[in-house]
Amino acid sequence: MTSAPTAADVARAMDELGDPARAVELRRFFKTGPGDYGEGDVFIGVPVPQTRKVAKAFSALPISEIAELLRSPVHEHRLAALVIANNAMAKAGKPRTYDAAAQQEIVDMYLAAVRGGRVNNWDLVDVSAENILGPWLSGRPRDLLDELAQSDSLWERRVALLTTFAFIKAGDASTTFALCERLLDDRRDLIQKAVGWMLREVGKRVDRALLTDFLDRRAHDMGRTALSYATEHLEPEARAAYRAQRQSP
Secondary structure: OOOOOOHHHHHHHHHOOOOHHHHHHHHHHOOOOOOOOOOOOEOOOOOHHHHHHHHHHOOOOOHHHHHHHOOOOEHHHHHHHHHHHHHHHHHHHOHHHOOHHHHHHHHHHHHHHHHOOOOOOHHHHHHHHHHHHHHHHOOOOOHHHHHHHOOOOHHHHHHHHHHHHHHHHOOOOHHHHHHHHHHOOOOOHHHHHHHHHHHHHHHHHOOHHHHHHHHHHHHHHOOHHHHHHHOOOOOHHHHHHHHHHOOOO
């Protein structure tokens, strides 16, 4: 009988793919220097496509071992854990393999990692929030996102925003607008980008009129980065008009 895979097995498979030269580049790209948003994070230099291949190979990793892998100090280990968790969440949500208990366990594990500071860079947030919290909250109250949006943690606030991508893809922009209103004055660059990105996606995927109605009311209060992202796919004249309204730095 073959034993179940462990977090250590995944970590070893990832470590074999590490590239020290690429690790140096990744530390620079993900801003790991003193005072940067990714300060102190550890990289081993594994490209994302290879990380996804490892995650696929270890798709049967038990949830308890995914949680253990999320405790690794190595960024790519945690990324692999989140990709495995995404796949487990998707499987638990399918009609033929539906498992509400497994979904709850994955969500609890994910929130513990988020609140514990282990989902602590934009790639980790962006790969996971919509795929784990999105399906879970689609038919439930979304007070959790309000709580995350009020956190002092940059990453918890970004998780709140990026979770709404799942709702946008289902045609629902209401939570996105509520959180964007709440975070409109947040001038952290990664929140600015997330606010603008989600608003842009509302215009692309739900209804452009909803986006322009929001911009008609709020463009003058938006930061430069958020407004730039939100208007990216509008016609040049409309984009210029909204950007001319901006009053905030």
